[in-house]
Amino acid sequence: MTTTDTQAKSPQKKGLVARLLGYMIENKPDLLFGVIRNTRPNLVMPSNGPVFITRFNDVQEALNLPDIFNVTYGPMIDPCVGPFMLGRDCTTINQRDKGIMKSLMQREDLPLIRQKVAYLVNEAVERQIQNQKIEVVNTVSRWVPLKLTGEYFGFPGPDMESMFRWSLATQLDMFHNLDNDPVIHQNNIDAGHEMKAYLRTLIPERREALLKNPEMDDILSRLLKSHFPEAIHFDDERIMANIMGTLVGGVETTSQAVVQILDQLFQRPKVLEQAIAAAKTDDNHLLYQYCWEALRFNPINPFVVRRCVRDYKIASGTLRSATIKAGSLVFVSTRSAMRDGQQIPAASQFCIDRPAYHYLHMGHGMHTCLGDQLSRVQIPEIVKRILKLPNVRPVSMMDFKGGPFPESYSIEFDSIN
Numbered sequence: 001m002t003t004t005d006t007q008a009k010s011p012q013k014k015g016l017v018a019r020l021l022g023y024m025i026e027n028k029p030d031l032l033f034g035v036i037r038n039t040r041p042n043l044v045m046p047s048n049g050p051v052f053i054t055r056f057n058d059v060q061e062a063l064n065l066p067d068i069f070n071v072t073y074g075p076m077i078d079p080c081v082g083p084f085m086l087g088r089d090c091t092t093i094n095q096r097d098k099g100i101m102k103s104l105m106q107r108e109d110l111p112l113i114r115q116k117v118a119y120l121v122n123e124a125v126e127r128q129i130q131n132q133k134i135e136v137v138n139t140v141s142r143w144v145p146l147k148l149t150g151e152y153f154g155f156p157g158p159d160m161e162s163m164f165r166w167s168l169a170t171q172l173d174m175f176h177n178l179d180n181d182p183v184i185h186q187n188n189i190d191a192g193h194e195m196k197a198y199l200r201t202l203i204p205e206r207r208e209a210l211l212k213n214p215e216m217d218d219i220l221s222r223l224l225k226s227h228f229p230e231a232i233h234f235d236d237e238r239i240m241a242n243i244m245g246t247l248v249g250g251v252e253t254t255s256q257a258v259v260q261i262l263d264q265l266f267q268r269p270k271v272l273e274q275a276i277a278a279a280k281t282d283d284n285h286l287l288y289q290y291c292w293e294a295l296r297f298n299p300i301n302p303f304v305v306r307r308c309v310r311d312y313k314i315a316s317g318t319l320r321s322a323t324i325k326a327g328s329l330v331f332v333s334t335r336s337a338m339r340d341g342q343q344i345p346a347a348s349q350f351c352i353d354r355p356a357y358h359y360l361h362m363g364h365g366m367h368t369c370l371g372d373q374l375s376r377v378q379i380p381e382i383v384k385r386i387l388k389l390p391n392v393r394p395v396s397m398m399d400f401k402g403g404p405f406p407e408s409y410s411i412e413f414d415s416i417n
Contacts, residue, residue: 029302033336042314042322050329054336056343058315062332063365069306076174080192081244104222110377116151117381120144125385133412141255153246154220166191167251176404199240252405256300258382259406264294266394271350279387289352291380292359296338303331334360389413
């Protein structure tokens, strides 16, 4: 579940400069961010244009100031799931809901999660093993986190087709609809109505099932077995919103991370050989290091989007300081930060011994992904099963089909005797 609180593929395309920026972000992001980072690290575009923050320290500074740099997702999230932590800064909703969910998503669950993911990904692969070819996106990298949403979070959905559709519709509008396409927005709202209708049936059924079998254990069951006093205002509507959020944030980002990790590994034969060795020996920590470093070269988003709510000088006291005016749209580039050679040693090289804080895949600060620990298990576990296939290799490049996520990515492998 990799819900970095992200993001958009490109800024609003208004005018020649904006169209050029959009093209560069989609096609040559590292070149663009490298130029900005090494010339005007905190670039304030003219005529009330967006602001780009690109240096590692400045990205962390901005993300540590949610009272100044607000998230922008509320208008897209609220009509779907209702008021939600990801669309709120420095509020009771954020503090309370995230606190409750984190208390129930326990670190002690991680071995069980690894076991569940290993079983699910093996099931997905084994169904196709005789073909010696797998289309990863729709049969593995999306399918596994969707199934895990049912098995671990207790939100199986009426069928997989509905879960696929809800996941994609919510992600596209909440984090990738900067042009405010009304059709994309309506699809998100419709998905929310359908999810709520399903959960309004599921929750009473689950309560009844818990009376007969109180040992049932998934996140929804844990929520329903908990007793929240009226004073904290955490009722069934809040339970529904947070359970819906596990689907919204846990599938598309996970799938994208898996595919882009594989793509980066396949581009580096020596690194690939070492990662395969780690996979075959079930060295989970070492494989995690390979995965997170591979993802640094093509992370799932170029930036996170914020709105500056009052004038603020970023990087104050340095030559790169810049005043960001209230109302400015701010693109805080976590991608650029992870390539900042002034903070990240050997930033252009593949190194697996970097400290964990150099990686911003799960975001930073208040809106660090709720499922960050789960993602650190689930993503490498999916990659591991793929790398264990004999002489595994890509058949074609990732195909985004004009959208923000990989929609197809095929691999092939030798016969298993």
